[in-house]
Amino acid sequence: SRPASSSTLVGSVHLLTELLSETDPDSFTHALWLRDMARAAVQELKIASSWEIILAATLSRISFLTLPTGLANKARARRELSPPEQEVVSQLPEVGSRLISKIPRLEGVSKIILYLGKNFDGSGFPDDKVAGEDIPMGARILRIFDDLAHLSSSETSRYRILTLMQERRGWYDPDLLDALFPLFVPPNGSGSAEDEDMVEVMANELHLGDWALSNVTSEDGQLLLALGSRISPSSLEKIRVCAALTGIREPIFIQKRFTKAVAGGA
Incomplete structure (x- = not known):
């Protein structure tokens, strides 16, 4: 049954990524960038079993397939949403997690995606008691990269972006943020304003x-x-x-x- 299960896994993941690339190219491009950043992170952190984190990055925007085009564009740019729209967008991690959970052997990936919007202090979605290092490491890593990508649309300096993130107390795993900092500061970066x-x-x-x-x-x-x-x-x-x-x-x-x-x- 293992070969059949592996075939189902590969086929399902390929189908989802192909569908996302055709339906929402911008979300697909972001997911590929996030996958590359995840690969750099697991190498930097020397995480042995890293495939779930990398696959979660690849499938992180799969829930956008369920949104109307206009709302998907607003959610991607993090523009102001109406209360009904905000309610829908806040549920995206759960929607993505539910879609992934139907694929054999992706329980860990599904859990990472579920906690993509969870703050390190326990606030955010899902509304449960999970906090700190109980949040899957993959979710903590991808949360940092996802916000980095968003902030880069209005900031030009990676140093300033990460400084801003460090000032957001309770949002991110501080140890992970410090460990990943060298991935985004240019070599010989001095911490100056530019x-x-x-x-x-x-x-x-x-x-x-x-x-x-x-x-x-x-x-x-x-x-x-x-x-x-x-x-x-x-x-x-x-x-x-x-x-x-x-x-x-x-x-x-x-x-x-x-x-x-x-x-x-x-």
Whole structure:
């Protein structure tokens, strides 16, 4: 029965991710970014059994499939919601968890998704007594990354973003936030108001290997490249096409990853 169960698992996950990519490309792009950040985190934290966390990141936005397009857009941007809309959006972790729970062997993934909106002090959804380290570690990790992505839409410095998060007492696991801080501060970052290696560029000045220090979006709000992503041949071509068709929100903040190594003769 194990091969059959594995086949069901892989097939179900593939179906859900394909459906999300076709129905809500922006949520799918965010989920892929979150998956990449989760991989970096489990490596940094040396988590041995990490597949549930990575898969939870991949499926974290699956509940958005249940929303009308307009409400999904508002929820994704965290815009102001009416009371009925807020009630629906607040239940998204439970909806996602319920969808995932129907897939064999994903009980742990389902629990991570259920607690994505839970604060470290126990407040938030779900309304239960679970708090602190009793919240699944995967949920605590993904909560940090999810808020990082949102804050990056209005802040350009990763240092300022994480400083703001550290000031939100009770929201995040403070030990995890400290441990993950190095993943988002540029090398040799000093903690000053500006990131030392951050550069403002226009879309036509982007190069392969640059790292995005802000979300790259089209003029109509489509996410093209998420904060923390490296510019690949495919993403660079996508940005160039979009720049020609609809325009890109500029300037774009990047880190030229290899500048110091070249300058130092490495």
